[in-house]
Amino acid sequence: MGDFVASLVGGLNTRLIGRKILYYPVLASTMDAARKAALDGEAGGTVIVAGEQTQGRGRLSRSWVSPRGSIALSIILYPEVIYLPYLVMITALAASAAIEGAASLPTAVKWPNDLIVGGKKVGGILIENGWDGGVLRFSIVGIGINVDMEVAAYPEIAEIAASLRSGGRDMRAELIRQLLAEFDRLYLMLPAEGHAIFEAWRGRLTTLGKAVTVVSGDQAIEGTAEAVDESGALRVRKPDGSSITVLAGDVSLREK
């Protein structure tokens, strides 16, 4: 797999993201490896890539299926606090552009963090921040994208998930390269271009205007997804005319 990393690094011409790439054939989760590296002072922009994960995770302690062949990576960042809302937007924009570029498939974003191809989830985003009291020490941006995955072999996601097909070529390296290059470009536009990034992200969302169910713990609230704001929060209009605003970390969303 040395070749894999060499091909990734060799083709990258970024200023910050992926200047250093660490590849591990097997990790529990790239999030934990990246967190540990950040605590050890690893350089910002360093990317941890796993060949496979044995304990990949999503938000709210959910698990992430991450077999060999799929993409699992985490980016170590030391952002300003005011950058935080934009990280999920940048990640979604970079990942969807990379899927469109490398797999030639139209890709949508389902609020807050699902990458959708043909109506199904091909990838997800997980952002975890390291706080020391009120001080932000680091952020870890995790991205998983299914490549050559036999979705039917995983009953828990068989209905909702889909996978890209590499068709024999090294789509994974190409996809990662494009993703890191676009992430680099967008991240280095902060903070000045935050609003433009927000608008591009909003334009990619399939969620707005749809009937949705917001699930938070054992509560389910029905309504219409009405708008997102620049903090990344979603406003849902309930049938009685009142509205609620929900944050990405807290809820899952079912689109009708």
Ligand code: BT5
């Ligand atoms: C996510 O969470 O979608 C974020 C996934 C982030 C994964 C990356 S891989 C690299 C890094 N290291 C990690 O350990 N994680 C990150 P969430 O919105 O909570 O969605 C999780 C739900 O997606 C699960 O409960 C399943 O229903 C579904 N799911 C699990 N594995 C999937 C897969 N491979 N493809 C599509 N859906 C999946």
